[in-house]
Amino acid sequence: MGNDETVRFLIHFFNGRWFMVFASFLIMACAGATYLFGTYSKDIKSTLGYDQTTLNLLGFFKDLGANVGVLSGLIAEVTPTWFVLTIGSAMNFVGYFMIWLTVTGKVAKPKVWQMCLYICIGANSQNFANTGALVTCVKNFPESRGVMLGLLKGYVGLSGAIFTQLYFAIYGHDSKSLILLIAWLPAAVSLVFVYLIREKKVVRQRNELSVFYQFLYISIFLALFLMAMNIAEKQVHFSKAAYAASATICCALLFVPLTVSVKQELEVWNMMKLPIEEPSEVKVEKPKKELDLDQDKAAKVNGEEKETKSCFSTVFSPPPRGEDYTILQALLSTDMIILFVATFCGLGSSLTAVDNLGQIGESLGYPNHTVSSFVSLVSIWNYFGRVFSGFVSEYLLAKYKLPRPLMMTLVLLLSCAGHLLIAFPVPGSVYIASILMGFSFGAQLPLLFAIISELFGLKYYSTLFNCGQLASPLGSYILNVRVTGMLYDKEALKQLTARGLTRKDVKDLTCLGSQCYKLPFLILAAVTFFGALVSLGLAIRTREFYKGDIYKKFRESPESESELVPDSRKAVEFVGK
Structure with missing residues (x-):
């Protein structure tokens, strides 16, 4: 390439x-x-002298912030993506930086409600990242939404495992400094790419799925490396250099996925420079498409006029599944209510288990470095659950027309097993429970987001995907x-009384023994099993819908104009919105 062509390719690449995706x-x-x-x-519990109920209240506000993304969805409907990501960066830094200042004693001890506000703001920034990046990717790859959701x-x-490696390398074993890392790193990364994340012209490539499998293999290698490091760090003493x-x-x-992105954009770039060999196809099809397009535009205008006249009268008259629901139609539909209940039970229980993992390890007598390994295991198997549910559900849907809600049912049953291992612990069972809970927790989210996009x-x-998560913080509050x-x-308190002490005699309230979490996790297992039954009901309701071609409208949309560009291996079809 010459200098001018290199510059043009770089502009094409950064806008591709x-x-x-990278x-x-x-x-x-x-x-x-x-x-x-x-x-x-x-650190929060010991520094501020909280009991477990207060700490769990903080955990609830964390979950509330992380899952109530309606604000970010509504903002995304009326503002560009860069604005959404910028707000998220600011919220992330402010929320977690204030927590770090608190636990390090650099500011006066705040009220409980202030700590709840700080962690809620910091956690809510995650929704702005999700809305800015994840929703945009789904719209740019509508036919690969399952695998895209699974990967992202x-x-x-x-x-979690990545942050653990970074904070060990930068700060050593100072877990308070981990909060500082959480404050500045996500904010910085979002700001670097803030102008590059936006909706693009949909380019349908026939080898698209194989490219996502390349990304999958790279991410699996990363996950295996992190798991190997997690095991090695518990067996061997790591120096700062290690x-x-x-x-x-x-x-x-x-950064390895960047090489795949370069290769794909280079192929697209080279194909764009080749002459169109069959212009006659375009000449024959365009008049009909233009005529159909005019008719569709007229129909849309009439439809919009009708909608403005009877905005609320159509709330309980939704279109068929798979068509574009309005926000009210979706939120008040029976399918969404069923999905809400299943999410309340499944994600609510999973969030409770993950939030209490540190105290579970402490109550069962595990040392601090082992508790960190539980968190890393949850993070790594959370990843495997997400990519597994994304790719496998997409495969089962394409090959066997298996409804995604049925996959959700199986995942929730797996989660029940993890809860029971905490309720009835045996030596080493927390390791297995961490894997099961991490896998099932991760698998639920891509399934939830894909089901919402397919049904509504x-x-x-942008708004519905965030509304779909509202049940999880409610479940977290009640169950956690x-x-x-x-x-x-x-x-x-029973244990304190048995030792002849009162609550005022100790700084933080700690329970030791398997009985601390036995009854709570039996309740979580029962609630999750009920959620599995509810999800099964949704699978039965939607089985006929999933038997059809749910992506047909994205391939045969009357609004799209096709242009075939020759490729040395496969044709690449450009479809403009």
Whole structure:
């Protein structure tokens, strides 16, 4: 390439869909700070003298912020993506930086409500990253939404293990400094790519799925490396240099997908320069398409006029499944209510388990470095759950027309097993429980987001995708604060009384023994099983819908204009919105 052509290619590359996918991977890899709460929650509890109920209240506000993304969705409907990502960066830094100032004693001890506000703001920034990057990617790759959701949410799942490697390399074993890392790194990464994440012209490539499999293999290698480091760090004493080397390799693996993006954009660039061999196809099809387009535009105008006249009268008259629902039609539909209940039970229980992981390890007598390994295991298997549910559900849907809600049912049953291993612990069972809970927790999210996009359309996906998560913080509050936290404190007070002490005699309330979490996790297992039954009901309701071709409208949309560009291997079809 000459200098001028190189510059033009670089402009094309940085504006291409595949580079945007790589940038989204990095943003998502930094967007899972909420999963590290189990690592630094002990610092908050000991520094501020909280009991378990108060700590779980903080955990609830973390979950509330992380899952109530309606504000980010509504903002995304009326503002450009760069604005959404910028707001998220600012919220992330402010929220977690204030927590770091608090636990390090650099500011006066705040009220409980202030700490709840700080962590809610910091956690809510995750929704702005999701809305800015994840929703945009789904709209740019509508026919590969399952695998795209699995990959992007998979990187979110790995972020806990990635942050762990980085903070060991930068700060050593100071878990308070982990909060500072969480404050500045995600904000910086989002700002770097803030102008590169946006909706592009949809380019349908016939080898698109194979490219996503390349991304999958790279991410699996990264996950296996992180798991190997997690095991090695528990068996061998790592020096600061060893941690630095591990973090360097981790960062290098994060940038390997860039090579795939370069290759794909270079192929698109070369194909764009080739002459169109069959212009006659375009000449024959265009008049008919233009005529159809005019008719569709007229129909749309009439439809819009009708909608403005009867906005609320259509709330209970939704279109067929798969068409674009309005926000009210979707939120008040029976399918969404069923999905809400299943999410309340499944994600609510999973969030409760993950948030209490640090205290579970403490109550069962595990040392601090082992508790950190539980958090890393949850993070890594969270990743495997996300990519597994994304890719496997897409495969089962394409080959066997298996409804995605049925996959959700199976995942929730797996989660029940993890809860029971905590309720009835045996030596080493927490390791297995961490894997099962991490996998099932991760698998639920891509399934939830894909089901919403398939049943209710993509027109208002930015808002609906965030509304779909509202059940999880509600479930977290009831199951975490009102059930698990109160039962834990009740058992801890019994132990204090048996030792002849009162609550005023100790700084923080700690419970030791398997009985601390036995009853709470039996309740979580029962609630999750009920959620599995509800999800099964949704699978039965939607089985006929999933038997059809749910992506047909994206291939045969009357609004699209096709242009065939020759390729040395496969044709690449450009479809303009």
